[in-house]
Amino acid sequence: MRFISFEQAGQRGLAVLTPSGEARGRIESDARYPGSLDTLVRQGNGAFQHAARELVDAAPLDLETIRFSPPFTASEKILCVGLNYADHSKESGYDVPTYPTVFGRFTSSLVGHRAPLIRPRVSTQFDYEGEIVAVIGKPGRHIAKEYALDHVAGYALFNDGSVRDYQHMTPQWTVGKNFDGTGAFGPEFVSADELPSGVRGLRLQTRLNGQVVQQASTNDLVFDVATLIAKLSEAFTLRPGDLIVTGTPAGVGVARKPPLFMKHGDTCEIEVEGFGILSNPIVDE
Known part of the structure; x- marks a missing residue:
C-alpha cells in the first residue's frame, strides 16, 4: 500500500495510490475519510488495509491540485x-x-x-x-x-x-x-x-x-x-x-x-x- 497525506481546500486528506499509479483520496469532511496516517498507525490491527478499501473507490485525485503534507506530523520521536x-x-x-x-x-x-x-x-x-x-x-x-x-x-x-x-x-x-x-x-x-x-x-x-x-x-x-x-x-x-x-x-x-x-x-x-x-x-x- 502507498499513501499520500495532503491538504486541499484547507482540509486534511489521505489518498491511496492504485497499482496503475492513480491517486484516489478523501478529505476529512468526507464521511468515509479514514483518518490521518498518524491516527491509522496507532490503531494497528489492519487499519491501513481498511483505509485503503475506503479510499480505492473514491474519485481520482489530481496531484497537481493538492498540497503534499509530510506523511506523519505527530511522531513522538x-x-x-x-x-x-x-x-x-x-x-x-x-x-x-x-x-x-x-x-x-x-x-x-x-x-x-x-x-x-x-x-x-x-x-x-x-x-x-x-x-x-x-x-x-x-x-x-x-x-x-x-x-x-x-x-x-x-x-x-x-x-x-x-x-x-x-x-x-x-x-x-x-x-x-x-x-x-x-x-x-x-x-x-x-x-x-x-x-x-x-x-x-x-x-x-x-x-x-x-x-x-x-x-x-x-x-x-x-x-x-x-x-x-x-x-x-x-x-x-x-x-x-x-x-x-x-x-x-x-x-x-x-x-x-x-x-x-x-x-x-x-x-x-x-x-x-x-x-x-x-x-x-x-x-x-
Whole structure:
C-alpha cells in the first residue's frame, strides 16, 4: 500500500495510490475519510488495509491540485542516524561508528514534497542529505534484532537538510539540524510489504538541479534497519508513528572541494527504487 497525506481546500486528506499509479483520496469532511496516517498507525490491527478499501473507490485525485503534507506530523520521536554509511564517515572526518550516532529532529523542521526548503538568512551553508525513513508500527522495548522488522509499518524518503556552520558550532548537532522548514519528508508512505525486507539492496540517489550528488546502495548501511531498531530500543520504547531516519551516503556538499550548498532557486530531488521522487525547491528565508 502507498499513501499520500495532503491538504486541499484547507482540509486534511489521505489518498491511496492504485497499482496503475492513480491517486484516489478523501478529505476529512468526507464521511468515509479514514483518518490521518498518524491516527491509522496507532490503531494497528489492519487499519491501513481498511483505509485503503475506503479510499480505492473514491474519485481520482489530481496531484497537481493538492498540497503534499509530510506523511506523519505527530511522531513522538524522530530519531536520525548520522554517519551510517562508511564513505560518509570518511568524507566527514570521523571514524566509522561502532554504535549509532543519534540526534533528534523536531516536526517544526519538516515540510512535504514540493514545498520549499528554507535556506535560513543567517547561513549560506545549507546542505542536502538523501535518506530513507523507517516508520514504527508496533511498540516495543528491548526488541531482538531477528524480530525488529516486525515492528516496521513502512518507509518514506527524507532530505535531512543541514545548516552546516550551526551544526558544527558545538559537538551536539541539534540546532543545525532543526531550523524551521529545512527537512523534507515524503512524498508517500510505502507499507513494508511493498519493499525488500529492511529496504535492503535499493539504490539511493540525490540530485541537485539534475546533477547526481549522492548515490549508494542501502546494502552499504553501517547499521541496517533491524540493527537500528534493536539498539535504539535498548534505550527507548519505540511507539507507533516513531520515525528512524537511517542516514545518508557520501557526496554531501560540505565535503566537496569546493563546497556545494543549496541556494535560492535550486531544486533538490531524492530518489530510491520503489518510491516516488521527493522533490523540493530551495528558497531564501
